Amino acid sequence: MQESNHRAPKDFAAARSASLTFCLSLLVFCGSGDAAAPAPEPPGDAVEKLPEISQLPDPFLFTSGRRVDNRKQWRKRREEIKEILLRYEYGHTAPAPEKWSAREVSSKTWLGGRMTLVAMTLDTGAGNSLDMAVHVYRPAGDGPFPAVLNIGDDGSKAAVAFARGYMLVTCSPEVDLDPDTEGREIAGPAQLACPTCDWGSLAVWAWGASRAMDYLQTRRDVQSDHVIVRGHSRMGKAALLAGALDERFAMVAPNGSGTGGASAYRVRSSGAETLASITSPKRFASWFQRDFGRFGDRVDRLPFDQHWLLALVAPRPLLSTEAEQDRWANPRGNQAAVEAARHVYRFLGAADHIGIRIRPGGHENLDEDWHATLDFADWKLFGVATRRRFDHRWDTNYTPTYDWSLP
Numbered sequence: 001m002q003e004s005n006h007r008a009p010k011d012f013a014a015a016r017s018a019s020l021t022f023c024l025s026l027l028v029f030c031g032s033g034d035a036a037a038p039a040p041e042p043p044g045d046a047v048e049k050l051p052e053i054s055q056l057p058d059p060f061l062f063t064s065g066r067r068v069d070n071r072k073q074w075r076k077r078r079e080e081i082k083e084i085l086l087r088y089e090y091g092h093t094a095p096a097p098e099k100w101s102a103r104e105v106s107s108k109t110w111l112g113g114r115m116t117l118v119a120m121t122l123d124t125g126a127g128n129s130l131d132m133a134v135h136v137y138r139p140a141g142d143g144p145f146p147a148v149l150n151i152g153d154d155g156s157k158a159a160v161a162f163a164r165g166y167m168l169v170t171c172s173p174e175v176d177l178d179p180d181t182e183g184r185e186i187a188g189p190a191q192l193a194c195p196t197c198d199w200g201s202l203a204v205w206a207w208g209a210s211r212a213m214d215y216l217q218t219r220r221d222v223q224s225d226h227v228i229v230r231g232h233s234r235m236g237k238a239a240l241l242a243g244a245l246d247e248r249f250a251m252v253a254p255n256g257s258g259t260g261g262a263s264a265y266r267v268r269s270s271g272a273e274t275l276a277s278i279t280s281p282k283r284f285a286s287w288f289q290r291d292f293g294r295f296g297d298r299v300d301r302l303p304f305d306q307h308w309l310l311a312l313v314a315p316r317p318l319l320s321t322e323a324e325q326d327r328w329a330n331p332r333g334n335q336a337a338v339e340a341a342r343h344v345y346r347f348l349g350a351a352d353h354i355g356i357r358i359r360p361g362g363h364e365n366l367d368e369d370w371h372a373t374l375d376f377a378d379w380k381l382f383g384v385a386t387r388r389r390f391d392h393r394w395d396t397n398y399t400p401t402y403d404w405s406l407p
């Protein structure tokens with residue numbers, strides 16, 4: 001049995017005091033020195049007062065009306081975009097906990113002895129209030145290994161990762177921190193721990209992935225500067241959000257993430273899931289900031305679109321893996337968002353660090369999707385050439401209609 005206790009590294013302490021704080025006596029999320037910032041105002045009825053923007057909004061345009069014209073300014077704009085997305089769409093993630101601990105629960109051989117599966121529990125809140133399972137599928141040898149952190153406890157791709165020289169790690173925030181529900185708002189451990197937080201489930205799950213990353217940074221067998229955050233479908237949305245917010249993730253790989261993930265709301269394939277549909281109280285309103293559904297029939301009033309979320313990852317590698325027949329996940333909107341976000345990548349000198357891979361078939365999480373992700377990772381993180389293409393277009397007739405371009 002291993003046990004370790006940790007204090008947040010310095011830069012997280014700084015980020016914590018700078019961020020909107022959710023200081024509660026219940027939790028040790030916030031240090032006592034933090035000045036409590038006012039809770040963000042939910043957009044509420046103000047949706048009607050927001051300007052109509054029919055095109056994909058300009059990611060380089062500050063709210064003040066000024067435009068980014070150098071890379072240093074992009075860092076500032078990035079912070080502004082983050083706050084806009086959290087305020088309107090996902091709700092704010094809590095700061096990193098000041099203290100947390102990891103406990104080994106079990107360890108057994110896996111894949112006929114070629115790997116060890118180590119089950120850990122991370123205690124990220126006061127009094128075990130926020131425990132989360134983390135499973136490490138550890139190849140034989142000392143490492144350190146690059147790793148894929150999968151949101152969701154799915155070990156079925158351990159062999160694929162292993163064969164490609166990557167360690168697989170899974171975490172389960174959708175079970176342990178905020179249980180996934182459809183059409184039911186429940187107060188899961190995260191909401192109970194922080195009743196004044198406005199985070200929806202996707203933000204909680206992304207926060208959980210960052211806590212798993214805290215832990216991976218302490219493992220000597222992990223190359224913590226080469227961790228890819230990945231997830232499928234709803235967990236793809238969470239993985240994208242985690243990678244957008246937490247720059248410790250070296251690469252971000254949403255699979256079939258669709259609406260609320262890597263697909264634009266304003267550009268749709270026929271049959272694609274809409275904002276109104278995903279935020280319906282009968283479906284997944286609880287994944288988002290509670291007022292986000294008010295944009296259901298006013299998508300043109302959204303101050304942003306999902307290319308802004310993708311742009312937060314820049315210039316780190318980002319690959320969206322999609323499927324031709326997965327219309328519900330809005331492949332046309334995905335293409336539009338990636339192509340629009342590429343302007344930010346290009347601005348930062350990394351135009352080919354963002355890609356789309358589209359395979360035949362439907363909404364699944366296949367070995368083939370993992371191989372594509374790991375080919376991209378080998379290329380972008382380790383300089384290994386690949387013959388695979390990552391510039392697929394689902395709709396070759398799609399032409400962007402926005403009138404902004406590189407500063």
Ligand code: GTR
Pocket residue numbers: 232233234235258259273278
């Ligand atoms: C669907 C939802 C999608 C996607 C999917 C999944 O019902 O509409 O946005 O997240 O679930 O996670 O399997």
